[in-house]
Amino acid sequence: MVQMHRQQVEAEAKNCSADQFFCFFKGNMIKLPQIVPHTHKSVQVLEGDGISVGSVRLWKILVGTPRVEVMAKDKIKTLDDETRTVSWTLMDGDVLQRYKTFEYTVSVSPIKGNEQSCLVKWSVEYEKENEDVPVPNDYLEYAENITKSMASHLVLNKA
Numbered sequence: 001m002v003q004m005h006r007q008q009v010e011a012e013a014k015n016c017s018a019d020q021f022f023c024f025f026k027g028n029m030i031k032l033p034q035i036v037p038h039t040h041k042s043v044q045v046l047e048g049d050g051i052s053v054g055s056v057r058l059w060k061i062l063v064g065t066p067r068v069e070v071m072a073k074d075k076i077k078t079l080d081d082e083t084r085t086v087s088w089t090l091m092d093g094d095v096l097q098r099y100k101t102f103e104y105t106v107s108v109s110p111i112k113g114n115e116q117s118c119l120v121k122w123s124v125e126y127e128k129e130n131e132d133v134p135v136p137n138d139y140l141e142y143a144e145n146i147t148k149s150m151a152s153h154l155v156l157n158k159a
Helices: 018-035 137-157
Strands: 004-013 040-047 056-063 068-080 085-093 099-111 114-128
Touching (some): 004 099, 018 040, 018 114, 056 137
Antiparallel strands (some): 040 056, 068 085, 099 114
């Protein structure tokens, strides 16, 4: 019997509107190695343009404490401008040595009463290879760090 698990983390992107953050995120994800080199070593677009549904990318990222380099091949599954949501599924790589399936979804929403900031919600759906495999907290922390780093980048560069 397949046992899917779901974990989520939320982070505030201060001084970035939901539209600003989402537009930059969806259109510039392949630039993450330049924006946050402390967590993103490289990205290679294997199919498509790297930013639209169906695109396949090969990432080398650093996760955990101490930081460990991880390779992940993903495919953009959905992209919804109206709900400011993107999801992708991992197709190959180090992560799938512990998890049979692994999918990320990120959604961005305005914060009521503070339209100049937004809430970024990351969720991970996964199936463990076995019961000894831990919850993927390192990957949720990684996602939270991306949010904070991108928000800082947008504020500093007025993008």
